Amino acid sequence: MSTRPDRSKPTREVVLDALETLLLEGGSSAATLEAVAAAAGVSKGGLLYHFGSKEALYQGFLDRLLVESRAEADGTLTAPEGVVAAYLDVSSVATDPSTRSVLAALRLAGVQEVDVEGALVESFEYWYEVIARRIDDPVLARLVQLVGDGLYLHALIGSVQHDEDEQVVARVVALVAEHEAAQG
């Protein structure tokens, strides 16, 4: 791509979107400054005006990830299906905009320029707190998160959904409902 995808968005955002797409498609080695610039429809020099180095680019991506993922987590607090169903929504994994960012960040895991792991841990911790706010049994809350993160892992490796996945989610949701009923 050599033309700018979206002229209404600020260049910074367009660049970060391009980085995200390239990370998902080809991992960190595909996300060169030139490739990112081309995908964003700007020149290498143009990109480096906004992000002075590759490190700054990566850091900008992680900063945006944390803002987005906190907003997403907060949003589920008022979701009609409830936090549990929202976190476990099988169909949204790998297609939802905010989960795309997380999967892209996972592809970045291990690079030395920035602390990707730290940002991801922070994001997952925040999610745990949100889930635990709705399920007063911390063990059950953690179980919900781990099942969801299992789905994330499989999305990361592009594994096709198992027929059982939807039923697993239903089962976990039922487990939570049982717990809430028992609490009275």
Add this chain to the structure above:
Amino acid sequence: MSTRPDRSKPTREVVLDALETLLLEGGSSAATLEAVAAAAGVSKGGLLYHFGSKEALYQGFLDRLLVESRAEADGTLTAPEGVVAAYLDVSSVATDPSTRSVLAALRLAGVQEVDVEGALVESFEYWYEVIARRIDDPVLARLVQLVGDGLYLHALIGSVQHDEDEQVVARVVALVAEHEAAQG
């Protein structure tokens, strides 16, 4: 490191071990031919005698991963704690030799040279079959795997173990025991 770690092992294996360590420490971009060679205590030329290209090196790593992980899965069939406890063993995640390989491969996800995702999917599918051979409810079997893979994901980002993790495992093991009792 400039001296060969283990002279008794064949060079091929030493090289693959070095690749694994570098992937875990610094991701795919840290695993350059030169860095791998240095960590293995051989020269770049020496490395390239055994693996003719970077692609061949990566493929060799994935081939070994599949052999190892199938052996590991088969081994749990006769494990005293049972397949479920073995797959969910929290303490072994991130330290066990065979899980180290999987985590290293996850760090390789997205590279264009080889089909990392395909190899990982194959490995996880094999594990599912092994688990499902011991739990005749496919939904419950998948739940066990997803919880375990959630633990894998957190190990991948170096997240510290939650206090709840051990209890989550105990809870899942209990769920399986319940099911087996109900089956009679």
Add this chain to the structure above:
DNA sequence: GTCTATAATCGGATAGAC
């Protein structure tokens, strides 16, 4: 704010000696 041109470095791979 965005571009082109270029410098400096790094990574993968080959050739050939030992």
Add this chain to the structure above:
DNA sequence: GTCTATCCGATTATAGAC
């Protein structure tokens, strides 16, 4: 089987015009 030397392309980053 392992090493050194070397080539070539790719990648990060800078300088300066527009």
